């Protein structure tokens with residue numbers, strides 16, 4: 293791969309790995325690497341066409357499937373694709389699809405198929421996890437993306453070739469660790485373009501260390517560890533709220549379809565993107581510190597979606613717990629450390645971490661309490677973190693099947709690293 297790292301690192305540092313659901317298999321870790329793209333004006337137009345094509349095909353897929361479902365008709369995946377791509381191209385209103393790279397259209401079909409299947413499986417209780425709603429149609433405005441497999445893109449020297457768009461300039465902020473298996477080209481509402489590559493990365497285990505930690509995620513403190521350390525919640529959205537509100541007010545006063553409205557919309561998008569980027573950057577740094585200093589990190593499996601229906605929704609979203617735990621998970625896999633979530637319904641804030649007596653629920657305002665049985669004075673969050681640590685250790689020992697082995701001797705990362713033969 294002729295991708296070289298150039299010395300532009302500091303300027304593009306704001307776009308580290310995505311931390312979007314890493315998958316671990318056979319030692320190598322599958323991650324996404326994201327780079328800024330600089331398409332020429334002509335290429336931007338071509339990209340807009342592909343985005344549009346993919347969106348239309350995706351929405352048509354949902355429509356065809358919904359109609360078939362309503363009519364009680366069983367429809368095969370190839371038939372859906374034939375109707376929304378091949379047959380659609382023959383109609384005057386969809387003829388323009390012929391000018392769009394078919395790889396992107398086929399991928400859009402598959403995305404729609406998967407979204408539909410996930411919803412359907414969820415409906416029929418064939419899918420674990422929370423209920424999934426009917427897939428939403430893609431919208432013309434906002435985040436746009438196309439997924440391309442190997443036959444839809446190529447790396448031409450320093451540039452990224454996208455079918456029917458051309459060679460796009462890429463800011464290679466860091467070297468790709470492997471040949472990517474696919475790429476998603478993204479157009480953000482603030483006018484930025486990105487390429488997100490799916491790559492395999494070899495784990496680079498850090499020397500083993502003795503420490504293990506439980507973490508309690510919260511709103512006042514983003515993280516409180518069982519060692520008593522606290523990371524305050526930066527509340528990036530709250531900090532930008534004033535500016536955002538003003539920008540949104542300006543936007544709402546601009547006339548529909550005017551150039552000034554587009555400008556105002558851009559301003560709002562930039563502010564949102566900045567909040568998002570700072571939050572992600574902070575999550576990466578916090579996660580790295582936790583993973584580097586500890587052999588194992590345990591966190592609570594929070595019911596984030598349930599909390600999102602409460603009064604605290606905005607604060608919960610702003611904290612970005614899921615993003616943080618995903619970052620920890622990704623880094624633990626990368627550096628040969630362990631990360632595990634403990635059961636959701638454990639009363640971690642009600643049990644004394646010193647003697648194990650359950651003291652009953654306490655209102656959120658109670659930051660400190662004294663155990664009635666052993667007299668230990670507890671900080672609410674540190675106590676919860678200690679319980680999470682104890683739970684995590686116990687669950688891991690149970691998973692190992694032995695009740696005797698000291699948890700510290702299990703070097704998960706090193707083991708995973710030797711199991712590479714399956715590739």
Ligand SMILES: [Zn+2]
Pocket residue numbers: 644645646647648649663664665666667668
């Ligand atoms: Zn106690």
